[in-house]
Amino acid sequence: MSGLLPQGFWTRNETLVAVVIILFCIVATLSDPLFFSATTLTDLLRASIVLGILAVAAMLVLISGGIDVSFTAIAVFAMYTTTVFTLAVAPELPWFVIFALSIGIGACLGAINGIFIAGFGLPTLIVTLGTLSVFRGFLLTFVGSQRISALPPEMRDFSRMMITRGTTEAGNFYALPWAFAALVFVVVLTWFILHKTMLGRSIFAIGGSVESARRIGINVRATQFFVYVYVGALAGLAGIIHGAMGRMADPFSLVGLELSVIAAVVLGGARLIGGYGTITGTLLGVALIVLVQNSLIVVGIPSTWQSVTIGLLILLGTGLPAWQAKRAAARAA
């Protein structure tokens, strides 16, 4: 039986997180039979779109050996600026143009991170802590600080486009928006880049050892620059989807979420030292965090316990494999 599974399967973060998710679902279904329904599933999937895209972005940075805390500020900046611009200049723009605009703004802001990090070689945490504040402050000071609920009509329409919708036997409404396809697209694209291109393998390589990467001739600066631009673009996409689905452009939203996103990625097995991270793990981490955020109440834990629960899961989810590895090392010595 164990021969069918890859080596170390049971000690992986992915396995651990998946087991916790399954246990959570079993307990939730036992305490509320309605939990196990199309409604819950689509609710959770919908809640994981923005978090999922941001997590894939954060994972890419962790693999490259850096850490980015500015992506939420980029997301909200891109979303709000795009909305303000569209409303002022051409409110009738089709949704995909609006999306492209937000992605473009995100990529430009990411490029600013890239210039500091790849160009000047500054520490990633310090740069992105700085740009987090700068982007957010610039947005609130110069672009605006009003919540806008009258979005461009195409953005509103986008949020109403559904892959599937209907009513369950129990009479509950369920719907999965097309926005979910954006997450699928991001996952497939990122997977392809990471595993099938020299660029992606270079990202893993510099995460493993920058010095070695330089010595075998990898263009470390260009690779890092790409990472931060790509992360900016994904943040722009996540931001505009967040605005459209929430039917409101709120300049105060999203910022503050960055640590939850990084938590999801770390839960999924990415290491802060760089070089390690899987998309499966990241998505499982997102799923667990979304479950905790949305359904904690179902298993009888008050929702005020949310952040305590997430914190404990991080300690358990990252501490257990680390402890196992340490024990294995001690046994080997």
Next chain:
Amino acid sequence: MAAATHDALVDMKGVTKRYGGVTALDGVDFTVHAGEAVCLAGENGSGKSTLIKILSGVEQPTAGTISINGTQHTNLNPRVSAAAGVMVIFQDFSLFPNMSVAENIAFSTQLGEHRTLFDLSRARKLAQSVLERIGVDIALDARVESLPVAHKQLVAICRALASEARLIIMDEPTTALTEREVRSLLAIIRKLKEEGVAVLFVSHKLAEVLEVSEKVFVLRNGKKVAEGPAAEFDAASLTRHMTGRDVPEAPPSAVTEGSKTLLDVENLTKVGAFADVSFALKAGEVLGVSGLLGSGRTSLAKALFGLVAPDSGTIRLDGEAFALGDPIAAASAGIGYVPEDRLTEGLFLTQSIARNIAVGRLDAHERRGFLDLGALMSEATDWLTRLKVKAPDPQAPVRSLSGGNQQRVALARWLSRAPRVLVLNGPSVGVDVGSKADIHDIIRDLARSGIGVIVISDDLPELLATCHRILVMKAGRVVDEIAGNSVTEDELAHRLAS
């Protein structure tokens, strides 16, 4: 001669490299032929790393010419050098711990082909064929971090071969290997030589690779001081060329008659480490403690300084017993301990040289709760001069010093406390040959000034050069006591092994 240089794989002529006012390499001629193994020997700072950097295109020479395969290169850069088949295997191997063996071997090849997409199946095929070429079996999909050191080195060699290496430069290739691993490495090197690949060993510890080498080349202070067939060199002559002096050291002068007993150890026992150890150390005496790894010598050394708590027994200094198992008590009684692993146990690597010395004297320079920094630092710099530490700047981090100078800093810290007894565990581990002799000088001087010194070592010439008496430990017990001036190195080796 002209013909020989004509078909040389690498031919450097009159290569000079200056960094500011410092001449790292001075008019060096150097050739390697295909299928040849060459030893490049030299101490730290002799210019051997500069030579590698120039060969691999990382640094440009200030003067001189370099030809590879008969093509003269004026502007060698890493890419050109690699394309010409010059590959460096660094001491740390420069691998990617998080990636698979196959990727580590094949990645630079695919990078060189300027591909956009990564082809895993081709990478695996290439890696497999190179592993077969050197006759080694390593799982292609294993992560490199999970491999033992010797296998990591083989992966690094395979990576060089995958990129069609014609000259493999290996920096300190044997330091991390066991004897058996060295032998299998040498077998692989022989195979590569038959295929026409040249190998350049760069090390200050070359005796092990002499047998597969054709030629030896010794650098000292940036100049070539010896060159010739490997058969004409042995460990002793290499040392002589590297240091520029005949090293036979004078044994220590006899302990002054009637000097009193300083340290008295009685029946010291620590279950599982050592048992019933008793000895006395006189003022001005150097006592060696030797034995194989696991004989209990290191635990004993630590127990003397309180880092290991003995189960029973007493230690008296000047006739007074002090608390065992307490390093602070041991230090205030007047015992100093310089650990074997300076890097992790002895020094604050990122802190300045002066601070590393001063840290042992903080109490002595306290003035009403404040630290008299001026006095503290001038005392520290004074010790730097007394121990001849070659430091550009006492404010530079200790990390920037060579092994020999780091060891002096560790010594200076204790000496500034004026200890009665100094326990030195492996005083010259990781120190180059020249500094080693200097450290031995320091040890003899210390003894002459009346300090009792205990040298824990398995380096026989070191024991003979410094110790009046040598205790031999085996399985935790002192099994033999030898007078230092009564034995030769061979006899000592024999009594250690028996």
